[in-house]
Amino acid sequence: MAASTSISPIVGFSTALSLAEVDTQLHSDGSRGAQTPARSLRSMSSRRSFRSTRAETPTGQYRSRATSEAGETTSIRSFAPTAGHAADAESILGELLVTDQRSPGWKFLNGSTEKDPMISAVPFDTGEPTADFNREFDEIPEIDQDGDNEGDCLGMWRSKRKHYLILSAAGKPIYNRHGSDNLISGSIGIIQTILSFFEGFDDQLKSFTAGGSRFVVITRGPLYLVAITKLGESDSQLRVQLEALYMQILSTLTLPTLSNLFSKRPSTDLRRPLEGTESLLSALADSFTRGSPPALLSALECLKIKKRHREAINQTLLKNKCKDLLYGLIVAGGRLVSVVRPRTHSLHPGDLQLIFNMLFEAGGVKASEGENWIPMCLPGFNKNGYLYMYVSFLDVPEEREREEVQQSSTTSEDRIAMLLISANKESFYELREMRDKIVEDLEETGELSIIKSAVLAGRPSATDILPGTMLQHFLYKSRSNLQYFMPSYKPTFNTLLERRRLLSLYHTLHSSLHSKPTHQKVHYILSREFSALAWATPVFELYCVASPTTARNALAQSANRLVQWVRREEERIFIIGGAIF
Numbered sequence: 001m002a003a004s005t006s007i008s009p010i011v012g013f014s015t016a017l018s019l020a021e022v023d024t025q026l027h028s029d030g031s032r033g034a035q036t037p038a039r040s041l042r043s044m045s046s047r048r049s050f051r052s053t054r055a056e057t058p059t060g061q062y063r064s065r066a067t068s069e070a071g072e073t074t075s076i077r078s079f080a081p082t083a084g085h086a087a088d089a090e091s092i093l094g095e096l097l098v099t100d101q102r103s104p105g106w107k108f109l110n111g112s113t114e115k116d117p118m119i120s121a122v123p124f125d126t127g128e129p130t131a132d133f134n135r136e137f138d139e140i141p142e143i144d145q146d147g148d149n150e151g152d153c154l155g156m157w158r159s160k161r162k163h164y165l166i167l168s169a170a171g172k173p174i175y176n177r178h179g180s181d182n183l184i185s186g187s188i189g190i191i192q193t194i195l196s197f198f199e200g201f202d203d204q205l206k207s208f209t210a211g212g213s214r215f216v217v218i219t220r221g222p223l224y225l226v227a228i229t230k231l232g233e234s235d236s237q238l239r240v241q242l243e244a245l246y247m248q249i250l251s252t253l254t255l256p257t258l259s260n261l262f263s264k265r266p267s268t269d270l271r272r273p274l275e276g277t278e279s280l281l282s283a284l285a286d287s288f289t290r291g292s293p294p295a296l297l298s299a300l301e302c303l304k305i306k307k308r309h310r311e312a313i314n315q316t317l318l319k320n321k322c323k324d325l326l327y328g329l330i331v332a333g334g335r336l337v338s339v340v341r342p343r344t345h346s347l348h349p350g351d352l353q354l355i356f357n358m359l360f361e362a363g364g365v366k367a368s369e370g371e372n373w374i375p376m377c378l379p380g381f382n383k384n385g386y387l388y389m390y391v392s393f394l395d396v397p398e399e400r401e402r403e404e405v406q407q408s409s410t411t412s413e414d415r416i417a418m419l420l421i422s423a424n425k426e427s428f429y430e431l432r433e434m435r436d437k438i439v440e441d442l443e444e445t446g447e448l449s450i451i452k453s454a455v456l457a458g459r460p461s462a463t464d465i466l467p468g469t470m471l472q473h474f475l476y477k478s479r480s481n482l483q484y485f486m487p488s489y490k491p492t493f494n495t496l497l498e499r500r501r502l503l504s505l506y507h508t509l510h511s512s513l514h515s516k517p518t519h520q521k522v523h524y525i526l527s528r529e530f531s532a533l534a535w536a537t538p539v540f541e542l543y544c545v546a547s548p549t550t551a552r553n554a555l556a557q558s559a560n561r562l563v564q565w566v567r568r569e570e571e572r573i574f575i576i577g578g579a580i581f
Contacts, residue, residue, distance in 0.1 A: 133497045140179045162289045163228040170267045177285045207235045218242045222262035234511035241288045247379045251354050252277050255383040283361035291503025297477045299484040300349050303335040307571040309450045313338040314579035320437040324427040329419040332455045334360045340579035348380025373428050390420040390431040459488040469558050474544035485573045506543050509534035
């Protein structure tokens with residue numbers, strides 16, 4: 001056997017990982033991938049023809065474990081296709097998976113500018129690689145009236161590594177992340193022609209490769225949503241991102257409104273009803289381009305605090321709950337601190353992603369001070385109507401500090417907000433009164449200071465978590481809780497480019513793990529740049545990265561140590577049970 005697993009009665013389920021018998025294979029570019037003696041390597045080809053791709057088989061739904069003192073399995077449940085089984089005694093390796101390390105994602109990850117027949121690489125500037133990727137988010141200027149700068153604008157548009165386009169079935173442009181309608185009208189026309197061609201044969205185009213870019217298309221009612229990327233993400237990962245953009249549109253319009261607009265007039269220009277929400281779409285799109293662990297894992301991140309503090313916060317929310325409350329949340333910089341919900345309703349991670357995007361990524365609400373009253377459709381809860389969200393930031397600065405706070409680019413990591421959601425549009429004052437009582441109680445008991453201290457402390461580094469570890473970074477997802485934990489990017493991944501390359505590696509590992517429907521899998525990569533391990537069981541998914549000098553056994557031991565640490569700290573880093581009424 002290339003690997004083994006042992007089951008012991010630690011917290012009901014324990015799995016040990018060993019890579020001692022895993023061999024390596026030298027690739028033509030000097031990198032090495034793991035292989036088992038009994039099975040030859042199979043790689044995923046990056047070469048794809050221009051063809052229609054059938055829809056993937058939907059992943060089954062899972063039920064979460066019953067492990068809570070409150071009698072509830074978790075405070076956040078959804079129809080996301082990830083969750084845990086009770087136990088599994090199969091080999092932890094099962095079948096080792098190896099990815100073609102010459103793929104677009106691999107080239108971007110290793111900073112390769114080498115030409116490939118299927119790749120049109122965009123090299124980084126010599127001596128200043130980070131600045132080039134920073135320019136990914138620069139706005140493209142409008143075309144001059146005389147058209148003299150059209151070539152330069154098109155060059156800027158083509159240099160972007162990722163695009164998102166949304167258009168109607170009638171070919172009307174609705175949203176594009178880069179460039180004006182005049183600049184991309186030709187591209188929109190070509191895409192519309194291709195889609196119509198396939199529809200003429202009662203077929204549906206899902207994805208294709210052209211010009212070194214991967215095109216992925218989803219159709220939702222009268223809308224086409226298109227992702228164009230050179231970053232090497234898989235089709236399924238891009239579909240998740242496009243689905244999130246579609247949910248963002250529904251959060252503004254609701255499904256009945258959207259359907260009604262196009263049933264009356266198929267050539268409707270949807271940009272007018274969506275006017276003012278472009279920043280929300282762009283913030284969401286940019287988070288995907290930078291690399292988004294929540295979107296990749298379909299999971300939420302929680303603020304790490306002691307169990308007794310979280311329980312005290314939960315009890316404060318429950319004690320002051322008003323009659324019309326549907327959901328109550330305390331959020332710190334996109335990390336969930338506490339949630340209170342009815343027993344008969346659950347929160348969808350996709351809905352929370354939309355809320356966090358609006359509060360902590362887009363410019364509008366984040367820059368506001370005090371309180372906000374926001375009608376918003378939560379598509380995971382109900383696509384057909386609005387809920388009403390009272391938002392109050394609990395760390396509103398003094399007047400003399402506001403300008404500095406608004407100009408800071410890191411304030412989203414430090415902001416603390418309370419969200420109180422109701423189905424009653426007349427409940428503003430009732431929710432405001434609830435907020436005042438909660439803040440008063442939290443200040444009196446010192447729990448608000450605990451939250452602020454945890455936020456200011458930031459995420460611990462990998463070496464803070466496991467002293468002496470070889471790990472530079474990791475992502476750990478609890479499948480039953482639909483939550484994940486990760487350390488700080490520092491000190492290894494400090495720049496935007498370094499973090500994007502790290503997320504590209506995680507995308508590659510994630511795609512490899514989920515390409516086969518087995519219960520337990522490990523994927524291992526060793527290259528000149530890093531060593532990396534992905535480990536999936538019915539209980540968790542773990543992705544970890546270390547330096548290329550890290551031995552296989554040392555990486556496996558670090559992964560096992562990390563799993564044991566998570567089990568000890570589970571009630572601090574995840575919300576288990578939560579506050580339910």
